[in-house]
Amino acid sequence: MSQLIPGYAELFKVYLRKASDWVDSALSFFDPGIHNFLDNELYNQYIAYIQSCTCSYLLRSKGLNPGILAYYSMGIYASLVDSGSITFETGLDLIKNAYREIRIILKDSDFSMCSIIGLNVDDIRQLISRTDPETEISNQNGKFSFVLSGQLSSIKLIVTQAREEGAIHTSLLDVKEPYHSRFLRETQYGFSKFIGKIQVSDPVTPILSSINQTQLNSTGQIKSELVKNLYHPFNWYQTHINLIDRGYKLFIECSPLPSLIKIARFLPGEARYISPLSALNSPLFPDS
Amino acid sequence: MARITESTRNEVKNIVYNFFAEECEVDKAQITYHTNIIKDLDGDSLMFLELIEIFKKKYNLEIELKTIGKYAVKHPVSTIGQLIDMQMLIIEHENRLLELEK
Numbered sequence: 001m002s003q004l005i006p007g008y009a010e011l012f013k014v015y016l017r018k019a020s021d022w023v024d025s026a027l028s029f030f031d032p033g034i035h036n037f038l039d040n041e042l043y044n045q046y047i048a049y050i051q052s053c054t055c056s057y058l059l060r061s062k063g064l065n066p067g068i069l070a071y072y073s074m075g076i077y078a079s080l081v082d083s084g085s086i087t088f089e090t091g092l093d094l095i096k097n098a099y100r101e102i103r104i105i106l107k108d109s110d111f112s113m114c115s116i117i118g119l120n121v122d123d124i125r126q127l128i129s130r131t132d133p134e135t136e137i138s139n140q141n142g143k144f145s146f147v148l149s150g151q152l153s154s155i156k157l158i159v160t161q162a163r164e165e166g167a168i169h170t171s172l173l174d175v176k177e178p179y180h181s182r183f184l185r186e187t188q189y190g191f192s193k194f195i196g197k198i199q200v201s202d203p204v205t206p207i208l209s210s211i212n213q214t215q216l217n218s219t220g221q222i223k224s225e226l227v228k229n230l231y232h233p234f235n236w237y238q239t240h241i242n243l244i245d246r247g248y249k250l251f252i253e254c255s256p257l258p259s260l261i262k263i264a265r266f267l268p269g270e271a272r273y274i275s276p277l278s279a280l281n282s283p284l285f286p287d288s
Numbered sequence: 289m290a291r292i293t294e295s296t297r298n299e300v301k302n303i304v305y306n307f308f309a310e311e312c313e314v315d316k317a318q319i320t321y322h323t324n325i326i327k328d329l330d331g332d333s334l335m336f337l338e339l340i341e342i343f344k345k346k347y348n349l350e351i352e353l354k355t356i357g358k359y360a361v362k363h364p365v366s367t368i369g370q371l372i373d374m375q376m377l378i379i380e381h382e383n384r385l386l387e388l389e390k
Contacts, residue, residue, distance in 0.1 A: 117337060118353040144353055163361060166354025168340075169333040265338050 005058055005277050008256075012054045015088065019050055023092040041175060042099045045074055048255070049095060052078035053088055055254040055276045064284060068215075068248060069207045070239055072260060073139070073179065076210075076229050082254070083203035085222055090198050097194045098230055101187040102177050110152035111178040113138065114159050117145045118168030124148070127165065131157050138180035140237045142266045149178035184231040191230065195223050210234035213242040236263065244269040252279045292380050300375050303342065304368060311335055321369030336365070343375055351382045359385050 020028035027046055029035050037043035052075060060082070071079035077091040086094070116124065121137075124146050128135045135150030135158060148158060159170045178184060200219045207216040209225055211234050216222050243251070251273045253260045264273040274282065309316040312329040325331040340356060343349060356378060365371045378385060 117334070118357045120354075123354065163357075166352075166357030166361070168337050168353055168357045168360070262334060265334075266341065 005055070005280060007058055008054060011058060012050065015050045015054055018088065019046060019092055022089050023096055038174075041177060042095070045095050045099065046092065048074070049078050049091060051256050052254045053081050053091070055256070056082040059252065059254070059276055059279060062280060064252075064279065066205060066252070068243065068246070069203075069205050070243060070251075071207065071210055072236060073210075073234070074229075075255075076226065078254065079207055080200075080203070080222065080226075083205045083207050085201050085203040085207075085219075086199070090200075093198065094195075094226065098187070098191055101190045101194075102184055102230065104190065105184060105186045106177065111150065111176055111183060112152040112155045113147060113149045113173040113175050113178060114155045115141075115145075115147050115169070115171045115173060116159070116162045116167050117142075117170070119146070119162060119165060120144060121146070123165060124162075127158055127161055131161065134182075136178075136181040136183075136233060138178070138233050140235045141263050142237050143268075145237075145263070145266060147173075147180075149181035149183065152176075179230065180233050182231060187230050188227050192223075192227050195226055208239060208242065210236060210239045213238050236260075237267065240264070240267050240271070241269070244271050250274065250284075252276060292376055296379065297372075297376060300343070300379070301372055303346070304339065304372050304375065307339055307342070308335070308368065311338075319368055321367065321372070323368045324366055325368060325371065326366065336371070339371070339375070340378070343379065347379050349379065349382050351378060351385065355383055355385050359389075362389065 016027060016030060023046070024043075027043065030037060030047060037047055056078065069079045069083055074095070077094050080086045081088055081091050119127070120143065121140070124137060128137075128148070132150060132154035135148055135154050137146055138149040139147040141147065148155060150158075155172065159172055162170050200222055202218050203216065203222065207222070209216055211225065211228055211232050213235070216225055249271045251260075251264075251271060253273055253275060258275055261273045261275065264271070305316050305319050308314070308319055308325070308329055308331065312331055314329060319329075323329060325335070337353075340353065344351065360374070363374065365374055377388065381388060
């Protein structure tokens with residue numbers, strides 16, 4: 001856990017206070033044990049973002065300079081801060097405005113997402129076509145691991161049928177927003193308008209697009225990626241393969257929870273995913 | 289169809305015990321056939337999947353994940369002992385696992 005990184009708890013509080021002052025004073029009530037905001041999607045995103053920024057800042061301050069950055073889902077905002085493309089405060093504004101656009105588009109409709117492990121892409125496509133063709137594969141985590149977005153009723157049906165088809169693991173995700181799917185396409189207009197007003201710089205450290213695995217080098221590419229990230233499927237599996245093809249073998253997950261580390265167990269190649277704490281204790285930091 | 293010997297069973301048992309001891313950060317001596325994977329070890333189905341991958345590589349098994357999934361729906365696994373038994377069946381029958389149902 002990143003809480004064990006020297007300085008994590010103190011820096012997290014600093015960032016939390018900044019976020020509370022900048023975007024929403026309710027964030028100051030965050031407490032991992034008592035008031036963790038897990039029932040509130042927007043606050044949950046703020047907290048995950050603050051945690052990631054805390055991890056990456058600490059690693060940078062210890063002298064780690066990654067060759068490239070990659071992001072998973074809404075981790076795009078923290079990766080942009082680490083790349084030097086946006087400020088911490090701009091990241092908070094992006095989260096707030098993206099969520100506002102999403103809620104405007106969805107109104108009171110019931111959407112959700114699910115995770116299915118153990119079926120291949122053809123099985124998943126067949127499941128979708130015979131349940132609700134509008135449902136979309138919003139991310140592929142591995143050869144047999146997928147995330148789907150769609151109407152809540154369709155997602156529930158797919159989860160049930162996936163088990164009957166032989167999925168080893170299925171879970172209905174605790175979100176009401178169909179991220180990375182066409183259902184959020186309409187957000188592009190309002191969100192583009194907002195993005196047009198903010199300061200985005202060329203990244204100092206390059207970022208790999210999780211959508212099409214191209215390297216994001218310019219302000220224009222980043223702005224376009226920010227807009228697309230809400231409504232376009234991404235592919236973590238291809239991102240992983242692309243990183244390996246580029247010669248990267250060691251990845252540090254900038255989060256207190258080992259989500260990508262778990263996913264990596266089922267990914268091909270000899271690459272290693274490690275936590276920030278493991279990174280600090282590794283030969284990457286000979287003085288630690 | 290692979291021939292299952294006592295040595296295979298011991299090997300599978302050792303792999304499973306070592307895997308859960310490491311993954312769940314518990315003393316291997318605390319794990320028994322009756323240990324409940326979810327309640328006692330806080331394990332999950334992703335661990336089950338990882339174990340399958342380990343055995344597929346080790347024994348060069350020809351079996352689709354969904355074959356195992358379909359079998360598991362009818363024969364759910366909750367204890368270490370049940371998991372070992374299922375792994376033995378997978379090694380023995382591979383993609384013919386579902387024929388055991390007939």
